[in-house]
């Protein structure tokens with residue numbers, strides 16, 4: 001009987017003990033950690049599995065026999081942008097904990113803008129006691145771009161708080177009690193949206209999508225006066241120069257952004273200086289290694305029993 005295939009570990013996460021942690025899920029397999037200098041020139045042929053985050057450009061040439069590739073995160077743009085991706089299943093990281101944390105972040109940002117937390121903090125610094133207009137959640141329409149695993153969970157939680165939620169996705173969705181749009185309905189969708197929430201994957205179609213023209217098509221004169229932009233999908237979907245202009249010329253009243261074209265966001269970025277923008281360091285929903293390795297254990301078990309893999313990427317669509 002063939003020995004169980006080793007697993008290539010190529011995760012560039014800043015976490016301790018990744019190798020020891022994955023080893024506990026696969027005690028009878030060798031774990032080849034590409035972060036170890038001894039593995040830099042190692043022959044990786046004959047290995048079936050790899051788990052990667054921003055894989056090295058030469059990984060697929062060095063490991064020509066991979067049968068299943070695991071993404072260290074929910075997004076796969078870090079893989080799709082590498083040349084020579086083999087024609088094998090790519091399993092995304094889909095996890096209850098990650099989904100819950102993303103919804104927490106989205107709900108938090110919507111409430112921050114609804115309840116005027118940024119201007120209140122400014123007032124507090126100046127010891128000013130003065131109340132702002134604060135509409136109820138139901139007066140705000142949140143337009144969710146992306147109705148996948150994360151978008152659907154966020155939609156349910158926003159609706160539970162009373163927000164009016166509408167959604168936009170590549171293929172039209174039927175969701176009870178929620179109006180949805182596909183690509184052809186974009187204008188309609190944007191013109192009804194007060195808070196635009198981005199939970200889209202990065203693909204050629206979504207690159208640079210959030211630009212000044214799009215911000216200008218959001219509803220002006222809603223319950224808070226000006227629209228708000230909230231993005232936790234991918235930074236390259238937003239034009240950051242346009243975002244800066246929209247936040248300073250009054251096209252947008254505020255924004256919350258977790259993802260940027262260049263991460264870490266360079267110190268010189270003018271976005272840091274805006275008092276109507278919340279910046280978080282790609283921390284909305286970090287991947288939890290234990291859950292990631294548990295998912296791999298389940299999926300490798302399925303694969304080796306000849307069962308269908310779950311959470312696979314539609315490589316033609318790019319996500």
Ligand SMILES: NC(=O)c1ccc[n+]([C@@H]2O[C@H](COP(=O)([O-])OP(=O)(O)OC[C@H]3O[C@@H](n4cnc5c(N)ncnc54)[C@H](OP(=O)(O)O)[C@@H]3O)[C@@H](O)[C@H]2O)c1
Nearest residue numbers: 074075146147148149150169170171201205232233284285
């Ligand atoms: N900031 C963070 O910490 C963090 C953490 C995890 C994930 N993310 C990001 O969140 C993204 C979404 O994750 P997910 O698990 O929800 O993905 P998913 O389940 O694959 O859902 C993606 C959604 O986007 C829609 N979509 C894709 N391309 C589109 C296009 N060109 N036009 C319109 N809609 C389009 C899809 O439409 P269909 O329904 O028609 O397929 C789907 O509704 C990830 O790709 C990743 O980039 C960020």
